Amino acid sequence: MSFLNKEICDGDNPDLTEERRTATFDTDRMAQVIYGSEKFAARRRQITKSISRIPALQDTKPLAFMTREEKITEACRELDVLSDHWEQLIYVNDEEEALHLHREVIGMEGHPFALHETMFIPTLVSQASDEQQEKWLGRARKREIIGCYAQTELGHGSNLRKLETTATYSPSTQEFILHTPTITALKWWPGALGKSSNYAIVMADLVIKNKSYGPHPFIVQLRDEKTHQPLPGITVGDIGPKMAFNGADNGFLGFDHFRIPRGNLLMRHNRVEPDGSYLKPPHAKIGYSSMVKVRSRMAMDQGLFMAQALVIAVRYSAVRRQGFLEDKSQEVKVLDYQTQQHRLFPSIARVYAFIFCGLETIQLYEKLILDVNKNGDTSGMADLHSLTSGLKSVVTHFTGQGIEQARMACGGHGYSMASYISEIYGVAVAGCTYEGENMVMLLQCARALVKAVELVEEGHPEKLSPMMAYLTKPSVTVDLTVGPEAYVKIFQLIAKKQAFKATEQLHKFMVAGDSRDVAWNKSAVELTKASRLHTRLYILKTFIRRVESITDISVKAALTDLLNLHLNYELLDVASYALADGIMSSTQMDFIKNQLYSSLEKIRPNAVSLMDSFQFSDLQLRSVLGRRDGHVYQNLFEWAKSSPLNQSEVLPSVTQYLKPMMEKSKL
Numbered sequence: 085m086s087f088l089n090k091e092i093c094d095g096d097n098p099d100l101t102e103e104r105r106t107a108t109f110d111t112d113r114m115a116q117v118i119y120g121s122e123k124f125a126a127r128r129r130q131i132t133k134s135i136s137r138i139p140a141l142q143d144t145k146p147l148a149f150m151t152r153e154e155k156i157t158e159a160c161r162e163l164d165v166l167s168d169h170w171e172q173l174i175y176v177n178d179e180e181e182a183l184h185l186h187r188e189v190i191g192m193e194g195h196p197f198a199l200h201e202t203m204f205i206p207t208l209v210s211q212a213s214d215e216q217q218e219k220w221l222g223r224a225r226k227r228e229i230i231g232c233y234a235q236t237e238l239g240h241g242s243n244l245r246k247l248e249t250t251a252t253y254s255p256s257t258q259e260f261i262l263h264t265p266t267i268t269a270l271k272w273w274p275g276a277l278g279k280s281s282n283y284a285i286v287m288a289d290l291v292i293k294n295k296s297y298g299p300h301p302f303i304v305q306l307r308d309e310k311t312h313q314p315l316p317g318i319t320v321g322d323i324g325p326k327m328a329f330n331g332a333d334n335g336f337l338g339f340d341h342f343r344i345p346r347g348n349l350l351m352r353h354n355r356v357e358p359d360g361s362y363l364k365p366p367h368a369k370i371g372y373s374s375m376v377k378v379r380s381r382m383a384m385d386q387g388l389f390m391a392q393a394l395v396i397a398v399r400y401s402a403v404r405r406q407g408f409l410e411d412k413s414q415e416v417k418v419l420d421y422q423t424q425q426h427r428l429f430p431s432i433a434r435v436y437a438f439i440f441c442g443l444e445t446i447q448l449y450e451k452l453i454l455d456v457n458k459n460g461d462t463s464g465m466a467d468l469h470s471l472t473s474g475l476k477s478v479v480t481h482f483t484g485q486g487i488e489q490a491r492m493a494c495g496g497h498g499y500s501m502a503s504y505i506s507e508i509y510g511v512a513v514a515g516c517t518y519e520g521e522n523m524v525m526l527l528q529c530a531r532a533l534v535k536a537v538e539l540v541e542e543g544h545p546e547k548l549s550p551m552m553a554y555l556t557k558p559s560v561t562v563d564l565t566v567g568p569e570a571y572v573k574i575f576q577l578i579a580k581k582q583a584f585k586a587t588e589q590l591h592k593f594m595v596a597g598d599s600r601d602v603a604w605n606k607s608a609v610e611l612t613k614a615s616r617l618h619t620r621l622y623i624l625k626t627f628i629r630r631v632e633s634i635t636d637i638s639v640k641a642a643l644t645d646l647l648n649l650h651l652n653y654e655l656l657d658v659a660s661y662a663l664a665d666g667i668m669s670s671t672q673m674d675f676i677k678n679q680l681y682s683s684l685e686k687i688r689p690n691a692v693s694l695m696d697s698f699q700f701s702d703l704q705l706r707s708v709l710g711r712r713d714g715h716v717y718q719n720l721f722e723w724a725k726s727s728p729l730n731q732s733e734v735l736p737s738v739t740q741y742l743k744p745m746m747e748k749s750k751l
């Protein structure tokens with residue numbers, strides 16, 4: 085059976101059209117699986133169509149040819165046009181639709197509302213009391229004010245307990261005095277802080293009567309609402325250009341005894357009374373919830389970043405012809421090479437796997453916030469923290485690798501900004517650092533793992549959360565031909581062994597006299613390995629669960645091929661653990677390799693449509709190489725001709741320097 089991909093156009097590159105015609109599933113149906121529902125997938129398409137009809141929402145020129153200032157101005161122009169069409173384009177308070185709108189119209193290089201939507205509003209939702217929400221949330225949602233999230237300092241990002249910005253309570257005036265005591269206490273990095281925001285959530289050490297209560301969130305007005313000038317006592321600015329993400333004005337911020345009212349401490353979960361008495365929150369880390377929110381989104385966001393790079397690389401690989409196989413009369417599509425498939429298809433599988441995890445963790449966070457806000461139930465916090473800590477680290481790492489492979493898969497043209505892959509890479513790998521440096525977060529995940537192993541060792545397996553239950557599974561001999569469950573069993577054994585080994589090592593150092601912290605550091609590499617395996621097991625299981633739940637037969641069949649590739653690729657990737665521990669034999673390894681190669685062949689006819697299913701518009705992709713029409717050579721030539729360097733035949737640099745230099749050399 086073949087499905088006509090609905091958007092096949094007569095004028096498209098015939099090589100791509102051929103790929104689209106041979107797909108074995110309907111890309112609209114696949115989009116429903118990717119985006120979690122038929123309704124949202126359809127809304128996305130509708131929004132994309134509406135955007136295409138508004139000329140003012142198209143880029144005025146390629147972002148690659150813009151300076152940083154031009155990028156920021158362009159993003160603001162587009163935001164302004166968007167605000168005129170907001171209600172016509174999306175349902176007003178729908179976060180997913182708003183994200184899609186921004187991703188498509190403004191793209192990934194950052195914009196003044198990026199942190200407003202991802203952290204400022206979510207912090208008000210999770211941390212502000214009803215009264216405080218009344219005061220600020222409505223204004224924020226209507227975009228009367230622009231906010232950001234100012235936590236990281238020049239001297240500290242990971243170790244929040246050592247943040248130096250202080251918020252000292254003054255009972256006589258009922259104010260907090262915000263102060264930056266040293267240069268290292270300057271807030272540094274917050275997105276949209278430098279030039280755009282006029283408000284910020286500031287994380288500062290709450291000090292009452294000389295006692296420190298640790299980091300707490302405050303809402304702080306930074307700039308005059310009319311003039312946008314910084315308020316007296318505030319030093320604020322942009323931190324300069326970055327590896328990518330240069331449409332964002334990441335900033336610095338300092339306070340000189342800057343006073344804010346008592347009511348600006350966000351008080352849903354804790355309070356400071358007028359006399360300075362402190363009511364503590366129901367969970368010590370509840371003030372960290374905005375980070376958990378972003379981490380819970382990262383599997384989805386990173387999956388979409390990698391998907392963009394793969395759409396570009398797979399489409400290009402289907403039109404790029406180089407070299408021969410059997411038929412010497414026509415060069416082959418490079419996508420037909422096994423090495424090209426092996427470079428790209430495992431990442432396609434990971435994209436789907438990450439997105440399925442993201443759909444789950446986004447929901448888990450929403451449930452957690454409801455539980456906490458409505459019922460004061462914080463019991464889900466620890467599990468979600470350890471899960472999202474591991475997930476953000478594993479997903480960002482593999483996304484970076486996958487995007488870089490996608491770039492190389494495009495040969496020379498991948499290195500050109502025309503492919504846009506370098507920008508996607510630069511933006512995606514920021515995720516290895518932001519919302520918790522990956523090693524630091526893997527070690528957070530390891531804390532939960534070690535605790536779970538200790539429970540098993542102490543004879544209390546019944547206390548394990550469902551995610552940790554595999555730590556009690558006995559060793560078994562597994563027949564891999566049985567299917568996905570067999571792979572899960574092997575993976576469980578590998579992950580379990582590593583968690584026990586790392587814990588054993590930790591205990592060994594402690595028994596030898598090291599403090600837990602020192603022993604922890606001596607075992608840290610082994611602990612991070614355990615966290616990665618634990619997280620990859622979760623990803624694998626989520627992928628299986630999701631594929632099992634699909635009802636459309638042809639979509640399910642295509643995803644089953646992808647799942648099989650994922651299972652074999654993942655197991656092969658961790659085979660050294662399995663071989664070392666005798667969990668797998670070399671015969672089983674050979675079986676896995678053969679399965680992997682045959683999965684590549686099965687996926688080959690669907691590769692383009694598996695990526696088309698993400699339904700990224702050309703506007704969102706911003707890639708000359710990856711455009712839907714596949715006319716790469718014409719498109720590249722037009723793009724190069726439009727380069728600012730080509731607007732005159734002889735550059736001033738030539739007249740001013742090279743010509744005189746050459747003339748001098750003649751003398």
Ligand SMILES: CCCCCCCCC/C=C/C(=O)SCCNC(=O)CCNC(=O)[C@H](O)C(C)(C)COP(=O)(O)OP(=O)(O)OC[C@H]1O[C@@H](n2cnc3c(N)ncnc32)[C@H](O)[C@@H]1OP(=O)(O)O
Nearest residue numbers: 192194241242243244369372375465466469518519520531
């Ligand atoms: C256009 C494109 C758009 C894209 C838009 C992209 C926007 C990007 C914006 C980026 C924004 C940012 O980066 S904002 C800044 C982000 N910063 C970070 O993520 C900082 C990372 N650091 C931290 O989170 C913390 O410091 C951490 C490492 C967890 C350590 O904290 P502490 O020292 O306070 O805690 P510890 O002593 O280690 O742990 C004590 C216990 O608390 C638990 N614990 C710690 N955090 C917890 C939490 N959140 N929820 C529950 N429990 C938690 C631990 O598991 C321990 O449990 P037990 O083991 O049971 O004791």
Ligand SMILES: Cc1cc2nc3c(=O)[nH]c(=O)nc-3n(C[C@H](O)[C@H](O)[C@H](O)COP(=O)(O)OP(=O)(O)OC[C@H]3O[C@@H](n4cnc5c(N)ncnc54)[C@H](O)[C@@H]3O)c2cc1C
Nearest residue numbers: 233234235236240241242273274275514517518519520523
């Ligand atoms: C693009 C981008 C956007 C950002 N946006 C924001 C924002 O909007 N708001 C905001 O507040 N911040 C923001 N940040 C800051 C970001 O959250 C921090 O940079 C991040 O949390 C890492 O902290 P750090 O820079 O202090 O790294 P460090 O902790 O100094 O890391 C340096 C090295 O030390 C290692 N290390 C540190 N601690 C440990 C440990 N305990 N055990 C083992 N190894 C350790 C790390 O693994 C790493 O290799 C942003 C950063 C970037 C890059």
